[in-house]
Amino acid sequence: MGKLKTVVVKYWKVYAAALVIAVICDLIGTVKLNIGIGTLTIFPMVFATIIGGILGPDAFKLFKVPESRLGGSLVLVVLAPFMAKMGVSAGANLSKLVSVGPALILQEFGNLGTILFSLPIALFLGLKKEAIGACYSVNRDSNLGLTTDIYGPDAPETRGTFAVYIVGCVIGTVFLSILASVVASFDILHPLALGMASGIGAGSMMTAAAGTLGEIYPQYAEDILVMGGASDMLTGITGIYMGTFVGLPLTRKLYAILEPRIGRIINKEAN
Incomplete structure (x- = not known):
């Protein structure tokens, strides 16, 4: 309890800002924009x-780097209730999951x-071994741990994984x-297939994609x-096994x- 009190006192700005931001964003609500090729x-x-x-250390600098890192680590905490809800929903719809079980398992190969x-594009952009870490997976928490464990924290492969991890967190x-x-605007794939494709191993990204699809297909939401x-x-x-033994x-x-x-192509054009 004493340790928890120390952390709260030290990082009170993070918790206060999180509450204020949550209230503001809840008031804004969901915004739909027609972008021509579909609805964003x-x-x-x-x-x-x-x-x-x-508000972070690179702009208004309301928070320092250690405070920003704490905020990043709390993402998993706030996602925990959501993932629990997913587990309850999955259990309640077990028959549906069993009926598409092979597709759910085999879709992992689609990530490969x-x-x-991506690898040829990364190489044409001038990346070297960083491209290996950047391109072998979607690079979420487990993948970052895997790359760090295999290559070490200072290896170019790990830098590539970490770069994609940060970009994924931001955009x-x-x-x-x-x-x-x-x-979805192409109307080629079934809504449930798109729902399966939303699960890439990142809860926040899955929520964003599945939520968008739910708005487009309310009957399948x-x-x-x-x-x-x-x-x-x-x-x-x-994903961790697929990355280790295949990816x-x-x-x-x-x-x-x-x-x-x-x-050789890049060097030839440079000369």
Whole structure:
């Protein structure tokens, strides 16, 4: 209890600011914008991310770096009730999950497709071994721990993973909201398939994507959230093994093949 009191007294600004930001963003509510190719749904959490970033050490400097780091670590705490709700919803809809069980498991292999797309782009942008850590997965908490454990905290692969981790924290929810809206506007995939695709192993990003899809397909809103939550949970469980035994080895192999070729192209254009 004494330790908890010390932390609260030391970081009281973080808790006070979180309460004020939560109230402001709740008053703003959900904002829908027509962007031509679809409807962009912006949730209160996006506004909270923007306001928090403005108040951080790089802008208005209301918070110092240690206080900002504490705020980042508390994200998992505030997401815990939401993930508990996902577990309750999944249990209540167990028959639906069983009926699509193979799809939920196999969709993890779909995440590997991004390696083929992102790695060449990263190499053309001039990244070296950083591209391995940046491209082998979606790079959330478990992936950051995996890369750090394998390569060490100062390795270029770890820097690549950490860079994507930070970018995901800042703009991940906005990007997933836009992407979900755009893909849904094509009206090609079933809403439940899109709900499964929302579960990438990051609770906040899944919430943003599934929430946007729920607004677009209100008749499937609950099922989309259930599928997204189950998929997100499975990705968190299986993702670490997929990254260890498939993602990283595949990315390293492709890097060894592509880097010399793309490097020669870049050097030729530079000369």
